[in-house]
Amino acid sequence: MKQSRDFDLLILGGGMAGMTAAIFAARANLKTALIEEHACGGLANWTNTVENFPSHVSINGMELMERVLAQVENLGVEVDQAAEVERLELAGPLKEVETGEYLYTGKAIILATGRQPIRLRLETDSDRIHYCSVCDGSAYKGKKVLVVGGGNSGFDESLYLLSLGVSQILMVEALKECCAAETTQDRLRAHGNVEIRTCTTVTAIEKDGQGCRVTLKDRTNDQSRSVYVDGVFVFIGQKANTLPFRGVVELDRYGYIVAGPNLETNLPGVYAAGDVVQKDYRYLTTAMADGTIAALAAEKYLRDAPAGEV
Amino acid sequence: MPAEGIPITDADFKEKLEHAAGVLMFYKKLCPNCKALEKMLDKFFVANPDVPYLRIDSEECPAAMAAFNTERVPTICVLQDGKVVARKVGLMNLREMTEFYQSA
Numbered sequence: 001m002k003q004s005r006d007f008d009l010l011i012l013g014g015g016m017a018g019m020t021a022a023i024f025a026a027r028a029n030l031k032t033a034l035i036e037e038h039a040c041g042g043l044a045n046w047t048n049t050v051e052n053f054p055s056h057v058s059i060n061g062m063e064l065m066e067r068v069l070a071q072v073e074n075l076g077v078e079v080d081q082a083a084e085v086e087r088l089e090l091a092g093p094l095k096e097v098e099t100g101e102y103l104y105t106g107k108a109i110i111l112a113t114g115r116q117p118i119r120l121r122l123e124t125d126s127d128r129i130h131y132c133s134v135c136d137g138s139a140y141k142g143k144k145v146l147v148v149g150g151g152n153s154g155f156d157e158s159l160y161l162l163s164l165g166v167s168q169i170l171m172v173e174a175l176k177e178c179c180a181a182e183t184t185q186d187r188l189r190a191h192g193n194v195e196i197r198t199c200t201t202v203t204a205i206e207k208d209g210q211g212c213r214v215t216l217k218d219r220t221n222d223q224s225r226s227v228y229v230d231g232v233f234v235f236i237g238q239k240a241n242t243l244p245f246r247g248v249v250e251l252d253r254y255g256y257i258v259a260g261p262n263l264e265t266n267l268p269g270v271y272a273a274g275d276v277v278q279k280d281y282r283y284l285t286t287a288m289a290d291g292t293i294a295a296l297a298a299e300k301y302l303r304d305a306p307a308g309e310v
Numbered sequence: 311m312p313a314e315g316i317p318i319t320d321a322d323f324k325e326k327l328e329h330a331a332g333v334l335m336f337y338k339k340l341c342p343n344c345k346a347l348e349k350m351l352d353k354f355f356v357a358n359p360d361v362p363y364l365r366i367d368s369e370e371c372p373a374a375m376a377a378f379n380t381e382r383v384p385t386i387c388v389l390q391d392g393k394v395v396a397r398k399v400g401l402m403n404l405r406e407m408t409e410f411y412q413s414a
Contacts, residue, residue, distance in 0.1 A: 038346035038401070045342040062340050082349035084403050100404055101353075134341045138368065139381035 002103045007033045007078070009298055010097055010106035013241075014081065015042020016284045017274025018112035019068045020291030021298075026075035028299040033078040033104055035097055040072075040081055041065030042114045043238065043275070044284060046132065047153075048160045051183075053284055064284075080104075088244050090270050107305075108269040108298040111245065111257060112291065115238035115275045115282075120148065124205040126212040128231040133157040133164075136231070141165035143230035146214055148202055150178030153235035155188050161233065168193045170229065172200040172216060205232060240276050252278045262297040263290060271298050312348070313355040315363035320373040323366065329392045332362030333411065336378070336385040338369055343401055344384040354407050361411070364389070388414035 009025050011018045014036030025032040039045065047061030056064065073079055080099065089096035095109040117131050130136040137160065145166055147158050150173030158169050169191075171178075176198055178185060188194055197216070203224065204215035211230040217223070240255040250258045250266040256278035263271045273290035275282045315335070318326055327334070335351065337344035355363055366374050368383050378387065378394065388396040388411055396414035 039342070039349045041342070041345070045345060048340075060340060062342065062345065082346065082353055082404060084405070132341070132343055134338060135343050135384070136382045138338075138383075 002098065002101065004103045004105065005033065005078070007031045007104065007106045008108070008302060009033075009295075010035065010095055010104055010109040011112060012085070012097060012109065013037075013042070013112035013114055013274070013276070014040030014069070014079070015112060015114045015274055015287065016044060016065070016068065017114070017276075017287035017291040017294075018042075018110065019065075019072050020288045021110050021112060021273055021295040022072045022077045022079075022291075023068075023075060024292050024295035025299065026072070026077050028295070030295075030299060030302065033080065033106070034072065035083045035085070035099065035104060036079070036081045037084060037113075038082065040069045040079065046117075046134075048134070048156055050284065052181075085244065088248075090245070090248050090267055093269070095269060107302055108271070110263075110271045110273055110291075110294045110298060111242075111249070111265070111276060112273045112287075112294075113241040113276050115240055117235070118237050118239050120202065120205075120232075120234045120236070122202065122205055124207075124212075126205050126207045126232070128207075128212045129205065130231060130233050131235075133160050133233055137161050137164045137166065137233075140231050142167050143211075144168040144170070144228075146202075146227070146229040146232045147171040147235065148232065149173065149235035149237070150175070150180060150196065150198065151235065151237065152180045152184060154178075155180040155184045157233060157235055158188050158194065159184070162188075162191060162194075169195070170227065171196045172202060173198045174201045174219065175199070202232075238275070242276060254278075263294040264297060264301075269298075269301055313352045313363055315365040318364050318366045318371070318374065320371045323371070323374040323377065327364070327389065327392055330362070330364060330389050331391065332364055332389055334364040334366065334378075334387040334389050334394075336366050336368050336375065336380050336383050336387075338383050339367065341383050346401055347384045347386070350402065350404050350407060353404050354411075357404075357408070358411070386410070390414075 008030040044061040083099040087098040097104040257272040271294040273294040274287040
């Protein structure tokens with residue numbers, strides 16, 4: 001029998017949206033628990049430099065999120081990290097989150113589970129395919145790597161790989177143009193050892209000695225060519241972390257939560273915030289706005305509910 | 311409570327790890343997967359307070375990294391009498407870590 005922990009509000013996910021919601025909930029005197037599967041910080045932890053966050057010209061993503069977490073903990077929020085969720089009950093008046101260690105209950109819940117990187121969908125025998133340049137980039141000092149994806153992550157991570165001493169980067173982007181911020185693109189393109197190919201996809205990766213042989217397809221003429229690289233780093237976007245909510249919470253065709261103007265979902269007392277919500281723009285700043293609104297809406301829901309109903 | 315662990319450096323790893331037993335983690339300060347693994351290890355060492363926890367900062371200890379033939383972080387090794395008896399690169403949850411340690 002797991003120990004029960006009872007709260008006014010549960011927040012699932014400790015990225016910027018979840019932590020902002022926790023700050024507002026705590027300040028509204030809601031007894032709040034924040035449950036995070038890995039470490040608080042979300043995708044921002046994977047961002048080497050954040051340059052679009054007001055008040056910081058440039059800051060490391062993990063450093064920024066550590067400051068937010070300190071603020072959350074200082075307000076007395078119960079923060080449970082490395083908490084693996086085994087069961088969810090969202091439909092009833094009392095929301096339940098069962099982790100490997102505890103049974104959390106709350107009168108309302110905010111789903112802020114964010115997104116996770118999309119994996120390359122290729123069968124391969126290579127163990128040289130990576131999704132984290134900070135974790136694995138040091139092994140490629142003086143070597144050539146392929147970066148898949150020409151978005152902000154691809155460019156930002158390429159700059160980081162160069163700073164580690166990677167000698168050559170070949171970047172491929174499936175679209176006609178790279179969609180990263182112009183300033184970041186300019187910074188990477190200024191390096192002489194970076195080649196960027198658009199309209200190009202990866203169709204095969206095979207182990208080849210200490211590195212791998214990659215087949216690239218030019219989408220303008222359907223011609224393929226093979227290149228040798230020492231390693232491959234993949235940054236091709238993210239997908240919503242909503243698998244546990246399927247069939248319970250209304251999702252759009254891409255798996256994002258459909259939420260109303262106050263981030264209410266189709267279930268009473270269940271709110272959503274941050275990247276996991278169906279919307280056009282996903283940034284730290286929009287996640288903060290979502291966290292704020294969801295927490296205030298949850299607080300109003302709890303305040304307005306007839307006594308004994310929640 | 312965060313598990314602090316015993317920091318091992320290039321200067322002392324030969325001496326301190328020669329007959330060491332326990333869990334050795336190679337990490338980087340700003341590595342997101344290392345951060346997540348550390349949170350899991352906090353719980354592991356609460357449940358296993360007698361298991362020694364040793365830590366090597368990969369950026370500050372290239373000699374130790376080379377000696378343990380380790381390039382990627384996070385890497386977790388289980389040591390017995392200074393020998394690596396089990397090794398795992400990447401994330402684990404608490405259940406996987408417990409099984410990994412017990413089967414080593």
